[in-house]
Amino acid sequence: MLGAAAFLSLGLLAPQSQAAPVGVTAPGAGNLQGASAPRAIPVPKSPDAISANPRFRLSSQDGTEETGPRPAPTSAAGTAKTSKLAAANACGDLSGVINSTGAALVQQLKALPQITCTYPLFNLTGENARKAFREDQMVTVANALRDNAATYAGNNSTSTGQLVLFLRAGYYVQDNNAATVGDYGTPLATAARGALDAYFASPRSKDVTDANGEILNEVVTLIDSTHEAGRYAGVVKWMLGSYNGTWPGQMNLAMQHVEWVVDNAFKAKNDARGWRAALKADPTIVDTWAGFITRNEAQLNRLDVVSNVGRYLGNVLDVPELKERVRPLLKDLINRYPNVGPTAPITMNLGWYTRQYDKNNCAAYAICDLGQRVLPAVLPIQHTCTPGLKIRAQDMSPGQLASTCTSLVGQDAYFHRIIGDKGAIPGDVNTDLEVVAFDDYTQYALYAWAIYNIDVDNGGMYEEGNPAVPGNQARFIAHEASWLRPDFQIWNLNHEYTHYLDGRFNMHGDFDAGMTTPTIWWVEGIAENISFGYRNERNADAIAEAARKTYRLSDLFDTVYGQEEDPEVNSNRVYRWGFLAVRYMLQKHPADMETVLGKYRTGDWTGARTFLKQTIGTRYDADFETWLTNDCATNDCGPLPDATPPATTIPLCTGSDIRQFDQNCRRDNLAATTGNYSYHFVYLPAGVKQLKITSSGGTGNADLYYGGGSWATPTSFLAKSTNAGNGETLTIDNPPSGWVYFTLAATQNFSGVTLSTQSK
Structure with a gap:
């Protein structure tokens, strides 16, 4: 059941961070919240983990500040593409909206025959975006919404929705094109508060009907757009306290949008949205939140709104004044429902928050053995490839197990063909590797943190442990590439197995030792080269990066994790440019690489660094640029050289x-x-x-x-x-x-x- 389940919306909410290292004790043993040991190497996120779908974020790194990127608002009208086509067919030209000002703008909006006619506004760019959404235009519509709300009838009879959606579109477009649209300041903030205040003051704003829900779900999202979560904490409390399984579809959608409000509010730096202050001012919101879960527990079924919104209650642990209040609530919720099956998303997410914000205090929640409890149910399959290579899996067929073993055993030989074979590093006793394969990214995110004490905002983790300790268990923790099904693939399998081989045959000591100086260019670069080379696949992303000529070779020798502020830019530098730097050095300067690896093998990190930065220095930069232009453009960066003697x-x-x-x-x-x-x-x-x-x-x-x-x-x-x-x-x-x-x-x-x- 677990292997076949689709947990598409309820992966673990985990902030971007460096990977937390794992201990060398048996999985699930003891208080894993406090375990610590060297060598934890994160890998690129999978497509599942970086989904652009804002409602079903699997990690906070997938979320965004402000309101985007959201291609179009969610409503009963369907997807953004469908909505756009429908609007084009039924609504006519929107040039009147774009080019009007003042009262004429309001009239143009109200004249639109339906709410979905506003959807193309979310796609405006350039001069049209500036004309439509500059601050004075937004203030005009916000004031109109304020006046409209005075007679709000609980439906769209007075075109309330068109006004709300215009404001939503404006915030979205400005958030992504601020230089074009211009800044938003105090005038709009004041007008938006007036509009929201007036709407929520209307008695009909609380009608539990589809007609009101069609408007309410967009107004709730507008709270997030305006960064006013704290001001409208009472609205959130009302929704949490009133919600039940009988709410109609559009009201249910409004409840779903509360997720955006509380998620972004908790993430706001320095409580910029006032949410934490609001919780401290009214701590009963926390009790209402817990009651929202228990009162609607019958709905807990993996993809439900109760789990989606309820999981964020764990963030309250990060409000020091409320920690004592929320601890018993979380303890009850985590242990009230099973940690596997339909209730796993709520129990495991809330458990994760205790690890994040109350570390080393697992006893307060009675979950010190949580990993040990879930391990047999979540990873029941154990398979031996060779005496030194084993697989632990959630749901793999005999054929999939066999093909995985074949791939790994064959890669060992390929690795030594490329690198050469000088034997294991003296004193390295990491003779055994365990490959752990969860069924998909969401299962990995739900359980890997508890069983193996790792962060899960990544595409997998290689845990080398201490290779000098007899009995140490090296482990690659991964998940299946579910988006490739029916084809079977463990995401990053060959990349991660290279880390094991590299650590055993090239890099002296544990990972922390290797980080004494920047070695990531090699560590990740060789993993990418062996993975793509062994699978005989073209690294299209790296070849595309080569054409941009972003970095000099001498700069790449300085690469470390988290070096670039933008996560995508950093990923490009670590993985794509690491691939390019290593491939160039192996092809063009194998003798130099022999020198570098010779120093890496003995733990002479300073000597290797001196050789790279002083002996080589910038001497190869010009040739590297030529190689990027010629070899990468015309020959897919050329083949890896074979180090095996004839x-x-x-x-x-x-x-x-x-x-x-x-x-x-x-x-x-x-x-x-x-x-x-x-x-x-x-x-x-x-x-x-x-x-x-x-x-x-x-x-x-x-x-x-x-x-x-x-x-x-x-x-x-x-x-x-x-x-x-x-x-x-x-x-x-x-x-x-x-x-x-x-x-x-x-x-x-x-x-x-x-x-x-x-x-x-």
């Missing part, structure tokens, strides 16, 4: 049995027909730390399987590499002593293949 440099095996290998030798001209095998084995003395098996050359398609102490086949193996063609590599850490077995399996007839072994 098989022909490895000596031929000497034994007469062509199946048998020495520890370091090759056999040429191997062949098999489709469905058949070329079996092989090698004897390893005690103490071998690593065995590398590589195939290359020839024609057809031979896949490589490793069986350890048993014969290997496509249905019985410990590791495999199954790329297209004959280029396969397997790197086996700490292989057993004695005879070990490996096989080339003919997916298609193959011949002329070279197979080699290297051990150390």
Whole structure:
């Protein structure tokens, strides 16, 4: 049930922040709210996590200040596109509205045959936007709404809705085009208050009817547009206290829009909207809010308005004067309903707020074991790919589990082909990785914070822990890419697995150690390069960025998380430009990269930094710009170089049995027909730390399987590499002593293949 459920509207509300590191204890154990350990790497958000739909924000980073971006107001008329078409067909030309002033403007608006005729106004730009929505025009309409409200009849008989929607459109357009429209100041603020005061003073504004709801839902949103949440806290209280499941559709929509009001009000810096002050002035709003949830508990069904609005009650913990008042209310609500199933969005969201605003006080809410409680129900599937690679999942089929294992095992070989293989960093004992896959982003957002003590305003998290501690569990916490279904994909799987490999084979110590100097250009850049290269996908976003030539190479060596104020700009710098910087260095200056990685492997962060910023400095900036122009524009930034030494440099095996290998030798001209095998084995003395098996050359398609102490086949193996063609590599850490077995399996007839072994 959990795996199939659609939680599209109720992801966790989590503010933008650096990822909180996770402890190395078992998941769900103890008070995870206070756990802390090194190495937490966030990854780009998924399309689900950055949805532009303002009603169903999954993270506060997806929300926006002011009122936008909202393509058009929500109403019974349908989507913005449908509404725009309907308005164009039924309403005629709006030039009269755009070009009129004073009383004529009000007359033009009232003459519009229906509320939806105002929808195209939300799309105005340039001079039309300035003419329609400059401050004096807005003041005129606000004053008209004030006068209109005096005789408001609880419906749109006097065109109240057209006036409200004009104001909504004006705030929206000005919010996104302030330089064009001009500033809004005290005159409009005063007029807007007068209009809202007059509307809410009308007895008919509280009619629980669709006719009134059609107007009320837009007026409630206008509260958010005007930043006046505190002034109208009484309206919110009335709606919370009066709402029940019998409200008709348009009134229900008005209740939904309360979410915008309280969300943006809590986020306003320095309580600019007066909401916190209003709560302190009338603390009973908090009690009414809790009662709103319990009174309507029968509606809790994942996508309901009660969960959507009720979850923001947790923000009251961030009002110090009300913390003691709200604590028992939250404790009751979190433990009153199940933490899985239809009530999970309310219980888990409210639980998250306790972690955010009352950290290390989980006992006050009786949820110190919350992660441990939900873990078996939320992530019931456990699967072993290899002894060092396991999957824990919410809802994956056997085929999906198998394909994920195949992808990861094959990527290990690809990584070493590109980077080379010098073995694990001495002292790094991170031999085991657990991949955690939630069913979709919303499930990840609801539960990952509680089970693994991480922030979830991201697309996943790699937790390395302390690689020097025996038994440490490295973990990649992720979610399925639900928007790609029916195709199956774990979002950022190959990117994150690269972080594991990079940490084990390139970066000394834990993540905090690596952050002593800026290394993000490499850490995220190599993850992007390996992910796209292994999947043989074109990095269109990075190629598009290359054409902009935003950064010099020497600047990219300074990249850190959160460096750019705009989150999207920062994401471009970290991921797209990291991809470009690393690809350029690997292609054009591999010897320099050997030097840098040599210092990274020993933890000589200062030495690497000195080499990058002083020895290299700005010397490659001009060539980097040329490379962006030529190679990226014409050749998709060119291929990644293969660091694997040619098989022909490895000596031929000497034994007469062509199946048998020495520890370091090759056999040429191997062949098999489709469905058949070329079996092989090698004897390893005690103490071998690593065995590398590589195939290359020839024609057809031979896949490589490793069986350890048993014969290997496509249905019985410990590791495999199954790329297209004959280029396969397997790197086996700490292989057993004695005879070990490996096989080339003919997916298609193959011949002329070279197979080699290297051990150390």
